[in-house]
Amino acid sequence: MEFAAITGWGKCLPPAVLTNDDISTFLDTDDEWIVSRTGMKERRISHVPISDLAHVASVRALAAAGVDASEVDLIIFGSCSPDEVVPNAASRVQLLLGIKTAAVFDINTACTSGMYALSIASSMIRTGIARTALVIGAEVASSVQDWTDRNVAVLFGDGAAAFVLQGTEKHEGILAEKLGCYADSRDILRANGIGMRYADGRTILGTIWWNFNGQEIFKKAVVGMCEASQEALARAGLSTGQIDLIVPHQANLRIIDFVAKRLKVPPEQVFINIHKYGNMSSATTPVALVEAVEEGYVKHGTHILLPAFGAGLSYSAHVIRWGERVTPLHSTDIELPPCEKTGLEIVKEYMSRPRAGGPY
Numbered sequence: 001m002e003f004a005a006i007t008g009w010g011k012c013l014p015p016a017v018l019t020n021d022d023i024s025t026f027l028d029t030d031d032e033w034i035v036s037r038t039g040m041k042e043r044r045i046s047h048v049p050i051s052d053l054a055h056v057a058s059v060r061a062l063a064a065a066g067v068d069a070s071e072v073d074l075i076i077f078g079s080c081s082p083d084e085v086v087p088n089a090a091s092r093v094q095l096l097l098g099i100k101t102a103a104v105f106d107i108n109t110a111c112t113s114g115m116y117a118l119s120i121a122s123s124m125i126r127t128g129i130a131r132t133a134l135v136i137g138a139e140v141a142s143s144v145q146d147w148t149d150r151n152v153a154v155l156f157g158d159g160a161a162a163f164v165l166q167g168t169e170k171h172e173g174i175l176a177e178k179l180g181c182y183a184d185s186r187d188i189l190r191a192n193g194i195g196m197r198y199a200d201g202r203t204i205l206g207t208i209w210w211n212f213n214g215q216e217i218f219k220k221a222v223v224g225m226c227e228a229s230q231e232a233l234a235r236a237g238l239s240t241g242q243i244d245l246i247v248p249h250q251a252n253l254r255i256i257d258f259v260a261k262r263l264k265v266p267p268e269q270v271f272i273n274i275h276k277y278g279n280m281s282s283a284t285t286p287v288a289l290v291e292a293v294e295e296g297y298v299k300h301g302t303h304i305l306l307p308a309f310g311a312g313l314s315y316s317a318h319v320i321r322w323g324e325r326v327t328p329l330h331s332t333d334i335e336l337p338p339c340e341k342t343g344l345e346i347v348k349e350y351m352s353r354p355r356a357g358g359p360y
């Protein structure tokens with residue numbers, strides 16, 4: 001196959017909303033600070049496990065592609081908040097979809113996980129290892145949040161998106177990408193308390209506290225996203241002037257503005273949804289791409305640039321030339337189970353957990 005094209009797309013946003021005003025009821029912050037520093041107004045909080053969000057997004061993506069689940073031979077689940085480490089989250093999605101056999105695995109590069117997953121699936125299709133892939137970017141960031149820390153708690157939300165990827169002989173789909181990581185910046189963004197090094201008899205597993213140097217992350221994010229974009233464009237043989245739409249990782253509106261200015265792309269060509277969802281980590285860029293398609297910004301032949309970054313400090317940029325399909329082939333009536341709680345009530349439940357191990 002020459003390229004792997006996105007033939008189906010779907011998202012799943014949990015219904016419970018947590019507004020800036022809600023957060024200011026338990027943290028020393030306010031709507032004015034959060035909006036002016038980040039562009040975020042509200043975010044979603046999940047009442048279900050992450051694999052349920054991913055399942056709904058996947059069913060919607062498969063319907064959009066007109067592909068039966070039995071045709072899927074690869075599922076890649078990009079996330080850093082899987083339900084459990086063993087077995088992986090991808091196998092639960094496989095089970096829920098009723099797929100008898102497929103290669104399924106999780107990958108974690110923090111917020112870029114969904115984008116790295118896209119590259120792996122594209123490569124596996126182009127080399128003939130897989131034919132029909134389901135790529136998922138999902139996060140239940142609320143579960144790994146330190147809800148006592150205003151530096152991080154205001155920034156994140158929950159969600160999921162999925163894409164169906166299939167091979168094409170046409171010059172479309174994922175044309176090129178650049179992936180990378182500044183490992184010397186590992187310490188500026190760390191969610192402490194997740195992982196085997198914390199099984200030390202002192203830390204209560206499930207207690208999370210963050211190292212978070214916002215200004216350093218900001219600077220590294222701008223450099224990483226811009227350099228990756230230039231490299232991906234060069235690999236695709238395109239200039240920034242030939243890009244019709246940028247769909248960036250939505251971590252901060254000011255980061256997005258810097259990246260667009262440096263790449264000399266006008267604001268009207270930049271897709272923004274940060275005000276609705278905050279930063280959904282691995283789900284952020286995937287959900288933004290789904291919404292850019294749903295809202296009519298993507299046509300046949302549209303060149304899309306997707307720069308992203310995450311902890312690690314990982315970065316990525318993909319260049320996509322969109323194929324013919326811009327409306328779903330089929331729809332589905334799948335929904336999450338109803339949520340009886342508000343976003344604030346779910347967060348209060350997280351806050352009532354026992355705490356220990358962290359520096360407070």
Ligand code: UT7
Nearest residue numbers: 028029030033037111150151154214215217218251252310
């Ligand atoms: O996907 C990866 C996720 N990471 C990121 O996206 C982080 C990238 N960085 C950023 O987005 C920004 O650096 C932040 C939004 C995190 C912070 O914005 P900033 O303009 O860099 O603010 P700052 O860190 O310089 O803090 C300014 C002030 C400080 O008070 P003082 O020291 O000036 O008195 C903070 O304590 O704002 C204070 N502050 C807050 N005030 C109200 C920090 N968080 C809050 C808050 N509400 N939530």
